Amino acid sequence: MHRVIIIGATSAIAEATARRYAARGARLYLIARRAQRLEDLAQDLKIRGAADVAFGTLDVNHHAAHVDAFAKAWSWLEKVDVVLIAHGTLPDQSECERSADHAVSEFNTNGTATISLMTIAATELEAQRHGVLAVISSVAGDRGRQSNYLYGAAKAAVSTFASGMRQRLAKVGVTVITIKPGFVDTPMTQHFQKGALWAKPDAIARGIVRAVDRRRSVIYLPWFWSIIMLIIRHIPEPIFKRIKL
Amino acid sequence: MSRVVQSWGRYPAISQQTVVDVSDRRQALPDIAGLMLPHGNGRSYGDSCLNEGGVLLRTRNMDRYIRFDAASGQLECEAGLLLSDILDLVVPQGWFLPVTPGTKFVTVGGAIANDVHGKNHHVTGTFGQHVLSLELLRSDGSRIVCGPQRQTEWFAATVGGLGLTGLITQATLQLRRIAGAxxxxxxxxxxxxxxxxxxxxxxxxxxxxxxxxxxxxxxxxxxxxxxxxxxxxxxxxxxxxxxxxxxxxxxxxxxxxxxxxxxxxxxxxxxxxxxxxxxxxxxxxxxxxxxxxxxxxxxxxxxxxxxxxxxxxxxxxxxxxxxxxxxxxxxxxxxxxxxxxxxxxxxxxxxxxxxxxxxxxxxxxxxxxxxxxxxxxxxxxxxxxxxxxxxxxxxxxxxxxxxGRRFRQYFPTWEDFSHFIDPRFSSSFWRRVTE
Missing domain, CATH: 3.30.70.2520 (Alpha-Beta Plaits)
Incomplete structure (x- = not known):
C-alpha cells in the first residue's frame, strides 16, 4: 500500500497525482492553505478509491510551522512511502523587476519554502531508511530567461538542492526525484495562449507516478522538454542574450 | 485569453470569446466584463455552447465527487465531471447512468442543461428526470438549490435551460442498478x-x-x-x-x-x-x-x-x-x-x-x-x-x-423561460433565435 504526503495538494498537478494514487488505494495526507478546499478534495479522493485521506493546513511561507505539519502527517501515516512537494506560484516577472520585495517574496514561496520542506522531509525519510521525495521543479530552472527568471532562479535553487540531497540520501535507500514539467494547462497558467507544447495536468501526473515507481532521478515532463532544454542550455551566451525567450 | 473554441460540429467558427476556467464550486463567478455562458466539454453540435463576444466559463476542472452511496445509488458530484468518469467509478459497483446520450464525453452540467436523452427514453424519460437536486450559482452571488420537490420553477427552467439560468455547480443523481457491464x-x-x-x-x-x-x-x-x-x-x-x-x-x-x-x-x-x-x-x-x-x-x-x-x-x-x-x-x-x-x-x-x-x-x-x-x-x-x-x-x-421564428414555434414556453435567464448570461444560440 502507498502512503503519500502531498504538499500544495490543491494545485492542479498535485490533485491529478493524488487521484492516481487514490485509484491505487493509497492512504493520502494532504497539505495546503485552505481547509475547505482540502476537505472537498479529501471527500473526492475517498470516493475515487483512496483507503483513507487526512489533511492539515499550512502556509508554506510560515517556515516555523513546517516541522509540525510534517510531524502530524507522519504520525497519521506512521510510515511514509512518498512525499510530493508541489506547491508554487507563477510570479509576474515585470512586477518582480519593479519591486524587490515582491521578487524576494516570490523567491521564498518557490525556492526557500521548498528547501525548508525538503530538509525536514529528508530527516524523516533518512530515519526511516525508506521512501521517495519527489519535488516539482521546472524547466524554467535550467536557464534564466528574461520572461520569467525570478521563477527560474527559485526553481534552479530547488533543482540544485535536490541534486545534492539525492547524492546524500542514495546511501540510505531514499530516492530524491527532481520533476521538471514544461508548459502545463492549469489555473496557474490560465492567461497564456496555449499551443502544441502544452500538456494537461493528468499527463504530468502520470509521469510523476511512473517516475516514483521507477525511482528515477531527474525527469522532464513531457519527455520532449529534455531535448528542448538541452538545446536551450547550449546556446552560447553571446547569442542567448540577443534573443527573446 | 481569447481563443478559438469550436463546438462539436465545428460550425460556426467563433473566435471572439474569453475563456475562464472555473474549478472551485464554492467561489463566486469571475468578476469580468461581458455576458457569460457555462461551457462543459463542448459536445453540443452548434452554437448553444458558444458565446461570441462574451465569456465562456469552462467547467471541466470543477470535477470532484461529493458523495456516493453505493447502497442507494445516489451520487452527488460537481457539474464538470464527465459521464465517462462516473461510469468508470460506478459500473464495477453495480450501478449505471439512468440515462445516457450517444457519447459519454459530456459533463453532468451539460447533460442537465440540454436535458439529454438516450435509447431508453420510452422507459425512463430524460436525464433531468433523474436529477434529485442541483445547485445554481447566479451572477448576483446567490445560490439556488432546486429539484423536483424544491424551488420547482427554477428546476424546470434549468433542466434543458441551455446553461442560461446560471452556473450549475453540483448535482445529485439517482443511478440505476445493473448486474454487470x-x-x-x-x-x-x-x-x-x-x-x-x-x-x-x-x-x-x-x-x-x-x-x-x-x-x-x-x-x-x-x-x-x-x-x-x-x-x-x-x-x-x-x-x-x-x-x-x-x-x-x-x-x-x-x-x-x-x-x-x-x-x-x-x-x-x-x-x-x-x-x-x-x-x-x-x-x-x-x-x-x-x-x-x-x-x-x-x-x-x-x-x-x-x-x-x-x-x-x-x-x-x-x-x-x-x-x-x-x-x-x-x-x-x-x-x-x-x-x-x-x-x-x-x-x-x-x-x-x-x-x-x-x-x-x-x-x-x-x-x-x-x-x-x-x-x-x-x-x-x-x-x-x-x-x-x-x-x-x-x-x-x-x-x-x-x-428564430421556428425556435419560438417549437418551444412556445421560451418567453416564460426567459424570465429565469441570469441577466449576465447569454449564448450565441439564444441571441440568434430570440433577437
Whole structure:
C-alpha cells in the first residue's frame, strides 16, 4: 500500500497525482492553505478509491510551522512511502523587476519554502531508511530567461538542492526525484495562449507516478522538454542574450 | 485569453470569446466584463455552447465527487465531471447512468442543461428526470438549490435551460442498478418504415433500450429500410471477462475536404444494411461499444473536413409520424444528402419538467450533414417546414442554423423561460433565435 504526503495538494498537478494514487488505494495526507478546499478534495479522493485521506493546513511561507505539519502527517501515516512537494506560484516577472520585495517574496514561496520542506522531509525519510521525495521543479530552472527568471532562479535553487540531497540520501535507500514539467494547462497558467507544447495536468501526473515507481532521478515532463532544454542550455551566451525567450 | 473554441460540429467558427476556467464550486463567478455562458466539454453540435463576444466559463476542472452511496445509488458530484468518469467509478459497483446520450464525453452540467436523452427514453424519460437536486450559482452571488420537490420553477427552467439560468455547480443523481457491464442485444432488419414502427411497438414493453439505424441514401423501394436494435442490461454473466479497454483510434487531422460525400454515403449505407444477413441477430455486448460506438474514435468530427457539419434532430408527434418521417427521408434522399448514422427512435410519454426540454411523445430522427453552405442550409430549412407543419420540434443542442421564428414555434414556453435567464448570461444560440 502507498502512503503519500502531498504538499500544495490543491494545485492542479498535485490533485491529478493524488487521484492516481487514490485509484491505487493509497492512504493520502494532504497539505495546503485552505481547509475547505482540502476537505472537498479529501471527500473526492475517498470516493475515487483512496483507503483513507487526512489533511492539515499550512502556509508554506510560515517556515516555523513546517516541522509540525510534517510531524502530524507522519504520525497519521506512521510510515511514509512518498512525499510530493508541489506547491508554487507563477510570479509576474515585470512586477518582480519593479519591486524587490515582491521578487524576494516570490523567491521564498518557490525556492526557500521548498528547501525548508525538503530538509525536514529528508530527516524523516533518512530515519526511516525508506521512501521517495519527489519535488516539482521546472524547466524554467535550467536557464534564466528574461520572461520569467525570478521563477527560474527559485526553481534552479530547488533543482540544485535536490541534486545534492539525492547524492546524500542514495546511501540510505531514499530516492530524491527532481520533476521538471514544461508548459502545463492549469489555473496557474490560465492567461497564456496555449499551443502544441502544452500538456494537461493528468499527463504530468502520470509521469510523476511512473517516475516514483521507477525511482528515477531527474525527469522532464513531457519527455520532449529534455531535448528542448538541452538545446536551450547550449546556446552560447553571446547569442542567448540577443534573443527573446 | 481569447481563443478559438469550436463546438462539436465545428460550425460556426467563433473566435471572439474569453475563456475562464472555473474549478472551485464554492467561489463566486469571475468578476469580468461581458455576458457569460457555462461551457462543459463542448459536445453540443452548434452554437448553444458558444458565446461570441462574451465569456465562456469552462467547467471541466470543477470535477470532484461529493458523495456516493453505493447502497442507494445516489451520487452527488460537481457539474464538470464527465459521464465517462462516473461510469468508470460506478459500473464495477453495480450501478449505471439512468440515462445516457450517444457519447459519454459530456459533463453532468451539460447533460442537465440540454436535458439529454438516450435509447431508453420510452422507459425512463430524460436525464433531468433523474436529477434529485442541483445547485445554481447566479451572477448576483446567490445560490439556488432546486429539484423536483424544491424551488420547482427554477428546476424546470434549468433542466434543458441551455446553461442560461446560471452556473450549475453540483448535482445529485439517482443511478440505476445493473448486474454487470454487459448488454443483451437483438438486431432486426426492416425493409420499410412500417417495419420500424412494428418493431418499436413490439419491443417497447420488454426492452429498455431501442433505436434504429436507417438507410438515408436509399430511394424508392429501399426508402426507410434499416436495422432496429433493442437491448437490456444482461443478468450477471460470470463467464464474461471484462473487456480490455481497446486502443482508442483517432482522426489525427482534418482532411482538406469532407470524406462524407454522396458516393461514400451510398456505399456505406448499402454495406451497413447488408452486413447483417439474418433478419434477427442476438448478441451479448459490453456496454461501451453498445452505447458509445463513436467514442472509440477520437475526434471523429474531423472527417467532415474544414467546413464541419450540421446535425439535424427533430421530433414529430405520433399522430402522423410515419407520413412525416417518410416525407423527411424522401426530401433528404432526393437532395442527395444524408449521413452515415441516421437514427430513428420512438420517444415515450414521460414528459420532462424542463421548460425547454426537447424530447416529447413521437418519433425522433437524427442525421448529420457535411456543411456544403447554402445548399445544406436550404435543405434544412425545407425539413423545418415539414417538422413545423406537423407540430414537431428541432433539438437546440444540435442546432447551428434554425430560424428564430421556428425556435419560438417549437418551444412556445421560451418567453416564460426567459424570465429565469441570469441577466449576465447569454449564448450565441439564444441571441440568434430570440433577437
Amino acid at each position: 454487459w448488454m443483451s442485444t437483438e438486431s432486426h432488419r426492416f425493409e420499410d418504415l412500417d417495419g420500424f414502427f412494428r418493431l418499436s411497438e413490439r419491443s417497447a414493453s420488454d426492452h429498455e433500450y431501442t433505436v434504429a439505424w436507417i438507410d438515408c441514401a436509399g430511394k424508392d423501394r429501399s426508402l426507410g429500410r434499416g436495422i432496429f436494435t433493442c437491448a437490456n442490461h444482461a443478468p450477471a454473466c460470470p463467464d464474461a471477462r471484462p473487456s480490455a479497454p481497446g486502443r482508442r483510434l483517432g482522426v489525427p487531422f482534418s482532411p482538406p475536404f469532407s470524406l462524407i460525400n454522396p458516393l461514400s454515403l451510398k456505399a456505406f449505407n448499402s454495406l451497413y444494411f447488408h452486413r447483417q444477413r439474418a433478419s434477427v441477430v442476438q448478441a451479448t455486448t459490453h456496454y461501451e461499444p453498445y452505447f458509445y460506438p463513436l467514442d472509440s474514435i477520437a475526434d471523429w468530427n474531423r472527417i467532415y473536413g474544414p467546413h464541419g457539419f450540421m446535425q439535424y434532430q427533430c421530433v414529430v408527434p405520433p399522430s402522423d409520424a410515419k407520413a412525416c418521417i417518410e416525407h423527411l427521408l424522401k426530401t433528404i434522399a432526393s437532395a442527395g444528402e444524408g449521413s452515415f448514422l441516421a437514427v430513428l427512435k420512438q420517444f415515450g410519454d414521460r414528459v420532462s419538467p424542463g421548460m425547454l426540454s426537447f424530447p416529447r411523445p413521437g418519433t425522433t430522427l437524427a442525421l448529420d450533414f457535411p456543411n456544403r453552405g447554402d445548399q445544406t442550409l436550404r435543405l434544412l430549412e425545407t425539413l423545418d417546414d415539414i417538422v413545423a407543419e406537423a407540430g414537431g420540434a428541432v433539438y437546440p443542442a444540435k442546432d447551428a442554423r434554425m430560424a
